[in-house]
Amino acid sequence: MIRALLPLLAAIAALLPSPAFAYWEYGHETVAQIAYRNVKPQTRVAIQRMLARSSMLETPECPARTIEEASVWADCLKKLGxxxxxxxxxxxxxVNVCKPFDLKSACRDxxxxxxxxxxxxxLLKDPKVPLRERIQALAFLIHFVGDLHMPLHAGDHDDLGGNxxxxxxxxxxxxRLNLHSVWDGWLAERAISTPPSLVRLYPQAERTPIMAGTVEEWSRESWTIARxxxxxxxxxxxxxxxxxQRVRLDEATIERLVDPSxxxxxxxxxxxxxxxxxxLG
Incomplete structure (x- = not known):
């Protein structure tokens, strides 16, 4: 049934504007929702209290009143010039996937x-930082952790991450379609929409090994997946x-990429x- 509908879906998609957001809204919102379900209760309360004051960011075109809105706030800012x-x-x-992993060179300044x-x-940990700056740091953090886990935001082949x-x-x-937008959007949406739902409370035994590590180790992991x-x-x-001239991902290949995504x-x-x-907890 789904295969029979593919031509129609593709025709509809061709009429839509190209995606404006990195990792698309669906990807970032899902990352945020998973986090929200799995934080401590006191952390959830702290997030709610901070985002309730998000008008302090003075970006009415880009609200951040909920964790879902905050997850795409950093991308929405692009339209503010x-x-x-x-x-x-x-x-x-x-970080070039064809050279030894070198995060320092890619992160100058x-x-x-x-x-x-x-x-x-x-910034979030420091209570001396003004509230407005901490709210901004919270919105950026929610978004950037999602970006870090999209492989083509972490690995590159001298092609601007597949762009x-x-x-x-x-x-x-x-x-207009390129390898980056496939992983950023089409594949991510297919992966997230594939049952069972990713948004749930994960058991401690499953969470612990995933949560381990440093930001640099997570960067290397995403870079390795990109490669x-x-x-x-x-x-x-x-x-x-x-x-x-053009990379072609057929249906069988796409199905194999759903689980890694x-x-x-x-x-x-x-x-x-x-x-x-x-x-915050």
């Missing part, structure tokens, strides 16, 4: 996603091989929960 243009490089880190996650944690690689997603292949899964799949097994969303959500508990 020069006011927040300095944050554009905070959403990713272009703190202008990368992992450095901003650590910065936001310091320069034209791609076909099943039968859907408009000119061994994202690029290896797209480039015929060799992540450092030549890039074809789902796992990254879960990791992002549970690790965000850990960070929020550390900062």
């Amino acid at each position: 020069p006011r927040f243009s300095y944050t554009s490089s905070w959403h990713y880190q272009n 703190g202008n990368c996603v992992s450095a901003q996650v650590e910065r936001d944690m310091k 320069r690689v034209r791609a076909a997603y099943g039968i859907y292949a408009p000119e 061994d899964v994202t690029y290896a799949t797209a480039l015929g097994g060799d992540p450092c091989g030549p890039t074809p 789902r796992l990254q969303v879960v990791r992002g959500g549970l690790r965000l929960a850990r960070l929020l508990d550390e900062a």
Whole structure:
């Protein structure tokens, strides 16, 4: 039934505007919802109290009244022009998958996603920081942990995280589609929509190993997935091989990528929960 509807769905999708948000709204909102379900009760109360004061951010075009709204706030800022243009490089880190992992070079002066996650944690933990800045740090943290777990925000093949690689997603292949937008949106939405729901309270035995580690270790993990899964799949097994004129992900390939994509969303959500508990709980 689903296969029979694919041509119709592709035709409808072709009429839609290209996605405006990194990891799309669905991906970021799901990461945030997983975190919200798995934080301590006192952390949940603290989040609610802070976001209830989010009007202090003075971004009425980009509300952050709920954790779902906060999860896409950092992307919404892009439409505000020069006011927040300095944050554009905070959403990713272009660490070359064909060279040894080198986060330091990719994060000069703190202008990368992992450095901003650590910065936001310091601001949130410090009660001496003005409330407005802590609310902003909270919204940024919720978003950037999601970005860190999208592999093409963590790994690069001299192609701006797949943005320069034209791609076909099943039968859907408009000119504007690229490898980054496939993983950022189409694949993420398919993965999240695949049952069972990812938004649930995870048992401690399942949470503990996922929540372990440092931000740098999570960065290396996402970078490894970019190399061994994202690029290896797209480039015929060799992540450092030549890039074809257009990468083609057929239905069988897409089905194989659903589980790795789902796992990254879960990791992002549970690790965000850990960070929020550390900062606010």
